[in-house]
Amino acid sequence: MTSWSKIKDWCDEHNPVSRLDRYIIGKFLGTYFFSIALIISISVIFDFNENINKFLQNNAPMKSIILDYYVNFIPYYSNLFSQLFVFISVIFFTTKLADNSEIIAMMSTGVSFKRLMRPYMISAAIICTLTFVLGAYVIPACNVTRVKFENTYKRKKYLNTFTSNVQLEVDSGVIAYIGRYEDTQKTGWDFQLDKFENKKLVKHLQAMTIQYDTLSEEPYHWILTNYQTRDLKGLKEELNSGYRKDTIIKFEPQDFLITKGQQETLTTPKLKEYIDKQKARGFAQIKEFEVEYHKRIASPFAAFILTLIGLSLSAQKRKNGMGFSLGIGLALSFTYIMFQTTFATFATNANMAPFIAAWIPNIIFAIIAYFVYRKAPK
Numbered sequence: 001m002t003s004w005s006k007i008k009d010w011c012d013e014h015n016p017v018s019r020l021d022r023y024i025i026g027k028f029l030g031t032y033f034f035s036i037a038l039i040i041s042i043s044v045i046f047d048f049n050e051n052i053n054k055f056l057q058n059n060a061p062m063k064s065i066i067l068d069y070y071v072n073f074i075p076y077y078s079n080l081f082s083q084l085f086v087f088i089s090v091i092f093f094t095t096k097l098a099d100n101s102e103i104i105a106m107m108s109t110g111v112s113f114k115r116l117m118r119p120y121m122i123s124a125a126i127i128c129t130l131t132f133v134l135g136a137y138v139i140p141a142c143n144v145t146r147v148k149f150e151n152t153y154k155r156k157k158y159l160n161t162f163t164s165n166v167q168l169e170v171d172s173g174v175i176a177y178i179g180r181y182e183d184t185q186k187t188g189w190d191f192q193l194d195k196f197e198n199k200k201l202v203k204h205l206q207a208m209t210i211q212y213d214t215l216s217e218e219p220y221h222w223i224l225t226n227y228q229t230r231d232l233k234g235l236k237e238e239l240n241s242g243y244r245k246d247t248i249i250k251f252e253p254q255d256f257l258i259t260k261g262q263q264e265t266l267t268t269p270k271l272k273e274y275i276d277k278q279k280a281r282g283f284a285q286i287k288e289f290e291v292e293y294h295k296r297i298a299s300p301f302a303a304f305i306l307t308l309i310g311l312s313l314s315a316q317k318r319k320n321g322m323g324f325s326l327g328i329g330l331a332l333s334f335t336y337i338m339f340q341t342t343f344a345t346f347a348t349n350a351n352m353a354p355f356i357a358a359w360i361p362n363i364i365f366a367i368i369a370y371f372v373y374r375k376a377p378k
Contacts, residue, residue: 090310
């Protein structure tokens with residue numbers, strides 16, 4: 001028994017994750033997941049109460065409401081407000097540790113504030129990794145069903161089923177233009193296709209209508225009606241026309257018809273691929289996709305910044321308990337979320353670079369974290 005105790009003590013001493021670390025990590029993650037369960041449960045109740053009229057008006061089946069919407073609603077919003085839950089968790093349980101004089105006891109045994117930060121940063125790393133994996137791979141798959149439900153039963157009248165003045169590069173040196181496109185009929189009007197070689201126009205095609213063939217087994221199959229082609233060969237010009245023409249043009253309706261929330265349904269690798277492809281084509285309406293891509297990378301790192309702020313604010317024992325720390329923590333959490341939303345709007349509707357817009361909240365709060373850390377009890 002004595003030998004086993006010595007072995008156990010030796011393992012605890014040489015283990016990179018000590019008993020103290022495991023204790024704090026357990027408190028942190030336990031409080032984190034409990035706060036998610038509590039707040040999301042309340043959010044589901046409020047959301048159902050707010051949207052019940054829309055569900056009834058649009059005849060949404062109860063099975064779809066539960067399985068297609070709320071089952072996918074919970075992970076989406078849990079991940080979206082992960083930073084808020086991190087802040088609340090750190091402040092809540094750290095303030096309790098301070099009130100019970102546990103932090104004072106730790107520091108009195110020689111544990112420095114930097115050493116105390118280690119289990120907090122380990123927990124933040126776990127949350128950061130979990131948030132990134134969920135946001136990059138798992139939640140987009142869930143969002144396919146959720147966004148489809150929302151577009152069908154929540155915002156039915158706002159569905160984007162048409163677009164106009166579309167211009168994009170469908171192949172190297174080949175530019176397509178559609179005056180107006182209706183997705184309900186899979187038909188576009190005033191279609192033009194120009195082919196350039198060495199910056200010179202060599203072929204021009206125009207058609208009254210262009211329709212995507214959904215029954216074709218091969219992709220990119222379009223049907224042109226009332227078309228005319230012009231082949232430019234030096235000073236000569238060859239004209240051809242006809243009523244109907246089946247042809248392959250390398251673009252699809254989803255390449256230019258963007259539905260609300262579409263960027264949320266793509267995994268990060270597919271999102272990156274989509275952005276690169278649309279940039280190569282010269283398609284301009286991809287700001288929301290770029291913001292979503294950079295936000296998925298930047299947001300998980302906020303776990304480290306907000307954990308440091310929360311620990312620095314709540315590590316000191318105060319007479320008024322957690323009220324002061326919790327108040328400041330909630331204010332900073334909502335400010336962070338507000339900054340995320342504001343700068344994302346600037347990037348989408350203004351000329352701000354999406355990369356800068358995604359990282360500015362982290363930079364601002366990293367500066368705040370530094371000053372709060374300097375004021376923390378050492």
